[in-house]
Amino acid sequence: MREINLSLQQIKNNPLLKGELYWSRPSGRRLLIGRAGEFVNLELVEKLSQQNDQFFQKIIIDEERVSKVVDHFMDLQKAQLEEVKLRYRNLILVDFYRALKDSEKSSTLDFVFICHETFYEFNNENINLEEQFIKTSAITFKKAQVIASSVVYLSLVSGYLDFKFLKEVFNTILLTYYSYVCRSGVCVTDQLSSLEETYDNVKYLKSLSKDFFEVDYNLNDDVSGLWRKVHDRVFALEIEFDSNDIEVIFKSILENVKDYRYFNEIFSQEDIDRSA
Numbered sequence: 001m002r003e004i005n006l007s008l009q010q011i012k013n014n015p016l017l018k019g020e021l022y023w024s025r026p027s028g029r030r031l032l033i034g035r036a037g038e039f040v041n042l043e044l045v046e047k048l049s050q051q052n053d054q055f056f057q058k059i060i061i062d063e064e065r066v067s068k069v070v071d072h073f074m075d076l077q078k079a080q081l082e083e084v085k086l087r088y089r090n091l092i093l094v095d096f097y098r099a100l101k102d103s104e105k106s107s108t109l110d111f112v113f114i115c116h117e118t119f120y121e122f123n124n125e126n127i128n129l130e131e132q133f134i135k136t137s138a139i140t141f142k143k144a145q146v147i148a149s150s151v152v153y154l155s156l157v158s159g160y161l162d163f164k165f166l167k168e169v170f171n172t173i174l175l176t177y178y179s180y181v182c183r184s185g186v187c188v189t190d191q192l193s194s195l196e197e198t199y200d201n202v203k204y205l206k207s208l209s210k211d212f213f214e215v216d217y218n219l220n221d222d223v224s225g226l227w228r229k230v231h232d233r234v235f236a237l238e239i240e241f242d243s244n245d246i247e248v249i250f251k252s253i254l255e256n257v258k259d260y261r262y263f264n265e266i267f268s269q270e271d272i273d274r275s276a
Contacts, residue, residue: 024054115149119170144177
């Protein structure tokens with residue numbers, strides 16, 4: 001964990017928080033104004049900066065690791081041949097497996113940032129996820145990011161290699177929770193099946209996963225089923241990121257999907273490690 005000083009402009013350029021964000025009062029005392037994995041409240045930051053433009057963030061993600069894995073995803077996006085796609089998939093998953101096996105200490109927030117920087121497509125004026133989630137439920141957004149990122153990684157494990165498909169999965173899941181909080185104005189706390197917007201989105205991912213299933217495991221499972229299981233587990237957890245939360249968050253999610261037989265690969269990755 002390291003601490004950095006931030007200006008108002010730097011915060012605006014990177015509104016998804018890599019750690020807890022503090023504002024320094026003119027007296028020198030610090031005030032916590034944002035938690036790791038949340039979008040910063042820019043309206044509040046701008047107001048505080050008029051008194052004192054001194055902000056501090058305690059970074060808990062491994063920025064070098066995040067950058068490396070994002071590069072692997074970009075290589076996957078450019079790959080045309082299946083064997084090349086498999087190589088970059090393996091590089092991504094080797095990093096994932098090492099984190100799970102504690103050979104490299106890391107936070108679940110690393111995976112959130114990897115997927116956010118790779119797939120997030122709502123940086124436009126038409127859909128402002130950040131503002132809506134800040135107004136209604138920062139907790140829902142934090143959990144939605146964990147769910148979307150988890151499903152992307154589990155999709156890779158289960159054989160999906162197409163970058164466009166992974167991006168579609170990530171953003172469809174985020175958009176579902178965004179639609180819910182826009183309509184209801186409250187956080188999501190119940191079962192996935194009760195979200196009105198979910199039915200069509202689940203059907204969409206189900207049909208999409210059939211089109212993009214590139215490795216045949218002779219199973220009828222699809223990404224929409226994974227989404228349901230991950231949702232149920234994540235919304236049963238208190239999500240507070242720290243620099244070593246893999247056991248509490250990500251492994252807990254995996255426990256909820258262990259009946260998907262091909263996920264045994266997660267804990268027997270030697271062949272993938274050699275091929276990467």
